[in-house]
Amino acid sequence: MQVPLPHDELTCQVREILDRVGDKWSLAIVNELGGGTRRFTELKRAIHGISQRMLTASLRNLERDGLVSRTVYPVVPPRVDYELTGLGHTFLKTAWSLMSWAIEHAPDIVEARQKYDQ
Amino acid sequence: MQVPLPHDELTCQVREILDRVGDKWSLAIVNELGGGTRRFTELKRAIHGISQRMLTASLRNLERDGLVSRTVYPVVPPRVDYELTGLGHTFLKTAWSLMSWAIEHAPDIVEARQKYDQ
DNA sequence: CTGTATCCTTTTCGATACTG
DNA sequence: CAGTATCGAAAAGGATACAG
Numbered sequence: 001m002q003v004p005l006p007h008d009e010l011t012c013q014v015r016e017i018l019d020r021v022g023d024k025w026s027l028a029i030v031n032e033l034g035g036g037t038r039r040f041t042e043l044k045r046a047i048h049g050i051s052q053r054m055l056t057a058s059l060r061n062l063e064r065d066g067l068v069s070r071t072v073y074p075v076v077p078p079r080v081d082y083e084l085t086g087l088g089h090t091f092l093k094t095a096w097s098l099m100s101w102a103i104e105h106a107p108d109i110v111e112a113r114q115k116y117d118q
Numbered sequence: 119m120q121v122p123l124p125h126d127e128l129t130c131q132v133r134e135i136l137d138r139v140g141d142k143w144s145l146a147i148v149n150e151l152g153g154g155t156r157r158f159t160e161l162k163r164a165i166h167g168i169s170q171r172m173l174t175a176s177l178r179n180l181e182r183d184g185l186v187s188r189t190v191y192p193v194v195p196p197r198v199d200y201e202l203t204g205l206g207h208t209f210l211k212t213a214w215s216l217m218s219w220a221i222e223h224a225p226d227i228v229e230a231r232q233k234y235d236q
Numbered sequence: 237c238t239g240t241a242t243c244c245t246t247t248t249c250g251a252t253a254c255t256g
Numbered sequence: 257c258a259g260t261a262t263c264g265a266a267a268a269g270g271a272t273a274c275a276g
Contacts, residue, residue: 014220015145017227022140024269027133040238051270056239066230077237078276087226094219101212102135108205109135112184142249158258169250174259195257196256 020065025050025058027095030084033068034092037083067091138183143168143176145213148202151186152210155201185209 021027028047032038038046044055059082062068067088073079084092139145146165150156156164162173177200180186185206191197202210 013224014217017220017224018140018145018216019142022136024137027136052239053241053271054269057269064231064234065227066234072238076276078239080238087223087230090223091219094215097215098136098212099132101209102132105205105208106131106135109183112205113182116182116184162258170259171251171261172249175249190258194256196259198258 017065020061021067021091021095023058023061025054026062027099029055029058029062030067030088030092030095031099033082033084033088037081040080040082043082062088135183138179139185139209139213141176141179143172144180145217147173147176147180148185148206148210148213149217151200151202151206155199158198158200161200180206 021030025047028050029043032043032046040055040059043059044050044052047055050058059068059070063070066085068082069085071081071083073081139148143165146168147161150161150164158173158177161177162168162170165173168176177186177188181188184203186200187203189199189201191199
């Protein structure tokens with residue numbers, strides 16, 4: 001049981017992608033956008049602890065990768081909506097299973113850590 | 119479509135776990151161990167670019183989380199075997215779907231980036 | 237409201253040398 | 257062979273101030 005890829009391809013292509021979506025905030029953002037379209041400030045409020053700087057940067061990266069779309073309305077004050085693209089939805093669906101794994105096995109991991117630490 | 123969790127729980131528990139397994143090398147290590155038991159040097163050779171320092175650190179973390187087991191043989195020169203635990207196998211199975219997503223959609227992402235960059 | 241720019245601290249991680 | 261220790265470079269990221 002092992003992903004059947006030349007190792008360089010795994011690291012250089014897959015990991016480049018997973019690094020992006022696996023950074024500190026992207027998963028939280030994508031998950032929040034899974035609830036529907038959100039404005040900048042709504043995301044900032046919903047994702048506890050994220051700085052304006054990182055929210056902007058993460059959204060730009062997700063937009064660049066085609067997971068999130070950005071819509072600017074030419075009004076005052078400015079309004080910008082973010083939402084998942086089709087690709088973004090397929091990613092969230094997959095990320096779900098990993099989140100579910102983490103939730104399901106969190107007790108096992110906590111227990112393993114306690115055992116290891118003593 | 120959104121993981122139905124209070125946000126703090128998602129970030130504080132799930133992300134703590136995903137940060138661990140989503141760090142720079144853990145996925146590559148777990149994937150390699152999916153092929154069977156490996157010695158330290160075998161892992162080092164198989165995972166291109168990893169330093170001794172990071173291999174040791176990542177293995178310790180994975181062991182602490184209960185994903186990898188470590189067996190020391192009291193021989194000279196030393197021999198240490200690493201292999202996935204049951205928990206580690208369930209993780210690899212889940213991580214697979216994410217890797218598959220990355221492989222499947224890599225062309226889309228590359229294209230999105232090119233479009234964004236111009 | 238939705239950002240950008242700057243500074244500065246913290247964290248990460250590679251390189252190297254050394255050990256049992 | 258399988259590590260540990262130390263150093264320093266680089267990157268990540270928070271805080272703050274400012275802009276359209």
